[in-house]
Amino acid sequence: MSGGGSSLFSGFRVLGLYSNHVPHALRYHKKHREFYLVTAVGKCFHAYNVNRLGIVAISNSLSDDITCVTADRMLVFTAAGRLISAFARNKEVVMRYHGHKQEVHLLLPLGDQLISADSGGDVIVWDVQGGDIYLRLQFDLNTFEVSAMMHPSTYLNKVLLGSSQGALQLWNIKTSKLLFTFPGWSSGVTVLQQSPAVDVVGIGTAAGRIIIHNIRMDETLMSFTQDWGPVNSLAFRTDGPPIVASGSPQGHIAFWDLERRQLVTQQRHAHSTAVAGATFLHGEPLLVTNGADNAIKVWIFDQEGGGARLLRSRQGHSAPPTTIHHHGSDGKNILSAGQDGTLQSFSIVHERFNKNLGHGSINKRKEQKKKKGLLYEELRLPSITAFSSADARQSDWDGIVACHRGRPAATTWNYQRCTMGIHHLQPPSPCRDAIAMAVDITSCGNFVVIGSSTGRLDVYNLQSGQHRGCYGDDDKAHSGSVRGVATDTLNQLTTSVGSDWLLKFWRFKTRKQEEQLELNAAPASLMLHRDSGMLALALDDFTLLVVDIETRRVVRKFAGHHGNINDMTFSPDGRWLVTAAMDCTIRTWDIPSGCLVDCFLVSMAPVGVSMSPTGDFLATAHVDSLGIYLWTNKSLCGPVGLRPLPADYLPTVETLPGVKADESEKEVTSEEAEDAYRSADQLGAELVTLSLQPESRWKSLLHLDDIKKRNKPVAPPAAPAAAPFFLPTLPGLTPRFTLPTASEEETQSKVLSWGSLSQSSEFSSALESALESRSFDRPVSLLKDCGPAALSVELTCLTSEEGGASHLLLAFILMIDSMLASGRDFELAHAYLALFLKVHLRSLSQDAVAMAALLRLSSRLEARWAELRTSFDQSLCLISYTKSALL
Template sequence: MAESRVFSKNRALGYVSNHIPLNVRYIQRRKENLIVTSVGKSFHTYGCSHFTLLTVSPSHTDDITCLSGDAYHVYTAADKNIYAWRRGNELKHTYTGHNAPVHIILPFGPNILSVDEDSIVKVWDIRTEEELLELTFNNNIFKITCMIHPLACINKILLASEQGTLQLWNINTSKKIYDFNGWQSAVTAIEQAPALYVVAVGLANGKIKLFNFQIDEVLFELVQSWGIVTSISFRTDDNPIMVTGTTQGHIIFWDLEKKKVVNELINAHFKSIAGLKFLSNEPLIVTNSEDNSLKLWDCRENKDPTLLRIREGHSEPLTCLKFYGNDGHNILTSGEDSSLRICSTIAETFNKSLGKASFDRKASKKKNSHVKDNLIMPRITEFSFETTREKDWDNIAAQHLGLGVVTTWSYDKLKMGEHKLLHDRFKKNYNANSTALTMTQCGNFVIIGFNTGHIDRYNIQSGILRATYGDKKYGAHEGAVKGIMVDSLNQTVVSAGHDCYVKFWSFKSKLNIPKQVVKLIKPIEWLKTHRESSLIALALEDFSIILMDLDSRRVVRHFIGHEAQLKDATFSPDARWLVSSSMDCTIRTWDIPSGKMIDIFQVPEACISLTFSPTGQYLATAHVENYGVYLWSNKTLFSHVSLKAIQPNAPVPSVTLPGTLSEQTDNNEEITTDNQEQEDDIYVSPEQLSEDLITMSLLANSRWQNLLNIDIVKKRNKPKDPPKAPEAAPFFLPTIPSLEFKFDLSTSDKIEDDSKIIIPQGFSNLTVFGRQLQATINSNDYTVPIDRLKSLGPSSIDIEIQSLSLDMTLSTTLMLQFMKMIKYMMETYQNFELSQAYLAVFLKSHGTIIQNDEILWKYLEELQQVQTKTWSILQEKLFFNLSVVQHLKKL
């Protein structure tokens, strides 16, 4: 599968729960309740003691539609298949056979029951995965919505329908036992009561029936004024308390003896209650909701329910995210739920919330839900922060959709600040909106741009207006201000407007006249900056991006390629790359020095915000209608990646978003596959660049430089005491003299079963190198002996060359082949320094023999001619480079 060149999927952060009801399992060995929640294609397992995330399941092929569990397995359904998991991440069984998506799973002893959307009930053997029984129902008559196993009944299940009727079945005999008339309203929840033969039935009209199915009689009825009953649970510690959930996120507590409401948790969740469950024999209730949260409540007697533990993420899709600090451990995120959150890349327990933006923080803390809802400010569309003075005062400024007010926040105190920044000129102008903002690197000022063209500078500590840029009446730009940045020394303010102008202002000047104005060809959408490199990225309405240099104030790059509205861009820490995203669902990486696109991939949902880790390890993205943060690993930190420019008409790879389980292992495989697919694109340097160039070897100097002085080195390193022989050696095996410890088994012969004496077939005192040289007589291939010498150390090379004269019958032949090998190295213009070092050792060791042998000294003349030719080429290149260097020194 095609992948991004530069980025590989890592994992998704910020997901806790969705609309699937939770499941609680008590594990005897751990002495702890485990809570299982669905997060799309995976499920999380939390320990109830500290809400610690224990395991994350592998990703399913489709979104999880329901889940359940018993003491041994967690059961999940994705589309038409059912899966059984051990330890939260180990797949043990798969059950296939449904023709429609499964929406109910019920463990039933050694079996599990499943119901699909066609109201077909199947019974499976857990161990053998065999289908034991199938029951078919007509959706027009009896569409199954709920199913339970009554505790007092053996082999029986109670089915509830959308039509409001109930049926009792014996799955052992596959016979219907009884038909209940029902209450003309869809059954949305059903739960076994502590009393035998009694169940609580929640209806879509808000009624809860305490129903004795043994005598087909309603014991009493309760009415929930909040509408549909989403879930029901009973206390099991001898307290007659029942709780029900609502679609508004409220939890209602009922006293079954008094038959009335005893308490209400208003806005326990921001969205519909998906599931709630009392822990066995404890006054604790755990709830989850589609608002992406999981909560544990203490419900003791004579005490209002209190929140004990919580795990939560954004309850609405993200709008903006940025890495906070220089270590890359925390990501600051904002969402459509008007909240700011801290998402940790290290552990989920480090996630924190800064709260929701409120028009009146004090009033919003009161227990008046209606007032609280009305005080929530519109969603945060953009924010800016600085870490310099985070412990002294507010260090985050945020702008809101459709508001001119800019709010301040404190990262250190994890709360919203007291200041709401808005100029007096906008007190009665309700159409004024803040469209751009930035904070100075010193952490003292925040500069705000508005849709009216005005630009104001505030002191964030006191909230006092300190300066206004441009005309006080008409503003700095004729249209909306789309971007603002300040250099790191607070000398220059750069503003970009929808009027196509980029204006450079003096930070402290009171003249309100720009120092310089640059007009672009198209209106500007937004501005991003990399302060350390003085680069400014500006998005234009024609979907292109230009780069400007703050020092020269000129356009230095123009990137064209996106086909829809640009949403965001971020610089890499070294300012070498610019990563951009747009509504065409592509994420592109641009190489700034070359001005070329080096990576592109397409995602299922458009990326609306992205940020690069300060360490360069991760790219974090936020996508349309997604609640989480998606991390992508930077491949270039871990492997070689080809950064060849991509052609505009090249196919765009489509990449799915990362799952909640870390995909680091898969990434390694994907990286390997990707490199194999791009093998043709990776530049591999040839062994010889040109015929008129001399190529050196890549060996370290210590491997060849001391060959001529090896006798001196050996004498210096000679031990003071002679080596002592070992007292007893079990056996002796010859070794190969090299840097790697290897046994020489090349001369060993096979021993016959009845042989008692080992007799070699042909005795020879040639070394491995000598035999390789002997083999070149017929092959004329000298690469093997050359590679052999390159693998040896100086002492071993000296021994191998000296040993060429050991065998008197072959000494002349081997020496001649050695000289031919040196000639081959010179003629190919490769390993030049090695050929000279090897030849010097050869002449030093065998000079006398060469003088007395006519064949050898005649061939030596040919070798000298080749060496002179090779040296003249190298000498010419050296002298040319030396002359160029001397000339440059004089300039």
């Protein structure tokens, strides 16, 4: 049976993705007076403000991974495969440029043009606004393969191209002429960068040379050589000191003094991988760098001797995470251990709350001493395979214990100090082949139980790090390796599983075995929900068992996965068990009913899963992905119908959060189009919408007599002084002038005819027309333009005694009825109706047709008010409940 996507979870966002190997782009916003950083992350890009490194925008996703990114004052340009896209407001694609036959790897914005180069030797100059090809240059890859591009400052319509063969060419893109060819320096050009001085260009080569060259005189001013391989990036400092920074594939950055022509300082291990891009902020002592290690860093130059220090950074895992768990009871922080050997904490609230607990080391003191000698790599511990955390006593001592790949000792970590702890937990008589495999911290935070590959199950005190005992006879709890361990809430019971196909129950204090269950297959891991006492076991035959630790019996058995079960987690109430397996499915099992209630596929196999203690988010980690993906729990936002899924259910693929592709192909050429939100005319059938008119337009309608009496002048009006000229105006709230025509002035007579006296107003005419067409938008808009006094006159003139007709009264009632039926102009409809009844109630009582219409209108009023009163009562109840909960 084929099914749809997940009915329980929907993608929300991704955590821990900041940068990749694509060099960043820096842009300055004149209105905000702030620098913004643009980095590529897979198929989309992120925009950060440099002041706080807070993410301000995430672009819509493209079909392929972004290979190049650049920006000008208005747009961000990206290259993905052979397609070039222009983004407005850091979000949406407003133009696509088709024309390249090979993958685009270089982009250069130049005024109203965009220059791009692909791997096939084509260089195209585009018209940014129209998307047309202005110029196409074709180069022979054997003689001149374009590897770098730059626009020399003050050189109008000129572009300097560098090649992997070493030569440089200066082109005029307006006349498509080659102006000059520089022979080069016998090494491929990797970087071209404009210096603060006119005509002077910085050139980086594949041999590690940095050449400062005057292109007008064709003269090399100076050159430097870095010992770390090719020059990946160049950046000139513009706030005073003549410094140029060069990045290397090893992650080091060198700073060269252009006056003294020597190396000033170096920043080793600025990134753990190659420095993808480096840029100095204009007029500021700040350097922005990014690398393929998923890090963005801002360096400030305030050290003695011209050195730099790290001012702020955003850094995720440089290798995919393997184990994730929520830390704390608020569900706002996720601990993640990655293949890069680091332990990090990601906040779902804001990136500034992220923590990097660092890389484990064999001897922390020796590492600090040997850092200067670059020998600390030998002291680093391998990646973490399993860890457990508790926040009960984390302010007193270490609250995290981790097992490392191939290591017999477990390490402790301190969450509050963001560093590795002081203890290495190892048995008193360690075995050479013993490896720590499973770990669990007690709910009180005082003890930790660690299982090893030799079958040992040891207890340690977290405060002192002392060994407190071992489970089992002959210091062996299992005849095979321990696959999982868990302790209950009250420290009464310890459960463990091993490769000997046994589930054992131990007394925590006496460490004596109470009971054991023989399993049908070797267990891979276990997970205990302490509040409900339900123990979940993942077996090697892809099945799941749920054991009640009170009765020591298997209460549920689930089968359905077609691959190894990598991780599992319980919902906070213990009702659901969420599992992730190598078959790329994430399944949710309902324990009370024993049924599969939700299942969906993901594009990459999940290796870790963790449900928030508050139940609002599900976090997943995947193979070959550096991020942690959050999924919202739909059941917290509204009713979700969960039904048992059949055994042959075929789930569909859910797109990972944060990488949803934008399927819209609409192209908007206007750069200044505003993404303005426009509210609907009517919000809903059960709601009403106000007219947004000033209160004076409708509140004073029922008190016109009192207002006229109060405003009655005491003295008779005096004749106005003679004015040199006057312009007659039309009545209404908006001043409008009118001029009589010459024919009207000539034929004007003081004797008024009866036709002129009985002439109807514009409102009356519109109301009479609406009675036939049943569309009352025109008379309603005319009434909105009238003030209280003019509106009173219009309503008074609806009767035949005042020049109107009796059918106009019926038309007015039908107009009010249409306003109430549409739900719009709610307060105006009631105010108009109240004044209408006050003026014409005596006449209406003698008209049977009008009274019937009024009765229908009255029933509509009562029904509408009943709906609104129900909504008001529900809202007031919710507010009262929230207040009582807060108090």
